Amino acid sequence: MKVVFPSPVWAKMLYWTRKTDLECGGFGYVSIDGPDAIIHDVIMVPQVATGSSVEFDAAGIAKAQYTHRVENKPGELKFQWHSHNTMGAFWSGTDKNNMETLSQHGWQIFSVINHKGEIQSAMWQPSPEIRIDIDTEILEIPRPLSAVEYDGFMVSVQQAYEAKDWHQVQAEVEWIQEQLTRGPTDKEAGQMWDAEFEANWKGKHKVQITKGKKRSRIQHDFFPSYMDIDEEDLEEWVAAINREQEGYNK
Numbered sequence: 246m247k248v249v250f251p252s253p254v255w256a257k258m259l260y261w262t263r264k265t266d267l268e269c270g271g272f273g274y275v276s277i278d279g280p281d282a283i284i285h286d287v288i289m290v291p292q293v294a295t296g297s298s299v300e301f302d303a304a305g306i307a308k309a310q311y312t313h314r315v316e317n318k319p320g321e322l323k324f325q326w327h328s329h330n331t332m333g334a335f336w337s338g339t340d341k342n343n344m345e346t347l348s349q350h351g352w353q354i355f356s357v358i359n360h361k362g363e364i365q366s367a368m369w370q371p372s373p374e375i376r377i378d379i380d381t382e383i384l385e386i387p388r389p390l391s392a393v394e395y396d397g398f399m400v401s402v403q404q405a406y407e408a409k410d411w412h413q414v415q416a417e418v419e420w421i422q423e424q425l426t427r428g429p430t431d432k433e434a435g436q437m438w439d440a441e442f443e444a445n446w447k448g449k450h451k452v453q454i455t456k457g458k459k460r461s462r463i464q465h466d467f468f469p470s471y472m473d474i475d476e477e478d479l480e481e482w483v484a485a486i487n488r489e490q491e492g493y494n495k
């Protein structure tokens with residue numbers, strides 16, 4: 246058995262992972278197709294994260310379940326992913342406890358990834374008890390070709406054709422074939438999800454600070470990361486997050 250990520254889904258998960266030095270994570274919609282567990286999409290839910298832990302908000306998970314049912318999208322919410330930021334992609338003791346809890350009523354697929362794009366995946370189910378690490382495959386789904394790229398190709402191939410430069414015509418055709426079959430590069434994926442930010446997040450996200458007696462909580466709505474911090478560190482964090490927010494709002 247293996248877990249299969251279509252390249253845009255993989256790119257989205259990796260993009261979120263690399264947007265923060267904290268851990269982060271979420272869920273995903275999966276269906277089983279023969280020996281493959283296909284991940285149709287990944288989502289985030291509100292969470293409390295530090296550099297070495299992440300906890301998901303139960304109400305956020307329930308909302309995701311509900312939304313998925315109403316929208317009637319493929320797969321089931323039986324995939325959970327989280328990042329280990331710059332650390333190794335391996336199962337910690339906490340991860341295994343979490344996997345046990347989540348899989349006590351049926352099968353679940355899990356992945357842990359890091360900034361380098363390393364990944365470990367597993368399938369757990371209660372009965373008959375199966376707890377196996379499984380391979381991961383990234384399925385290249387072609388990115389859409391832009392109108393500018395397409396027009397550029399048409400002009401170049403026309404020029405080569407008129408010049409009877411058959412070598413160049415062939416090179417142009419090979420180029421377009423490659424463009425039409427490959428998935429997004431990291432850079433293109435970044436641009437893709439930056440575009441998602443423009444459309445769905447810009448101007449809507451905010452930083453909330455809940456002051457406690459000894460510790461305060463920062464909630465950063467962009468990829469929702471939340472963090473409990475000491476009073477002394479608060480000002481520094483607020484300044485850093487405001488700088489980041491200014492960058493996004495430009």
Ligand SMILES: [Zn+2]
Nearest residue numbers: 329337340357
């Ligand atoms: Zn972990």
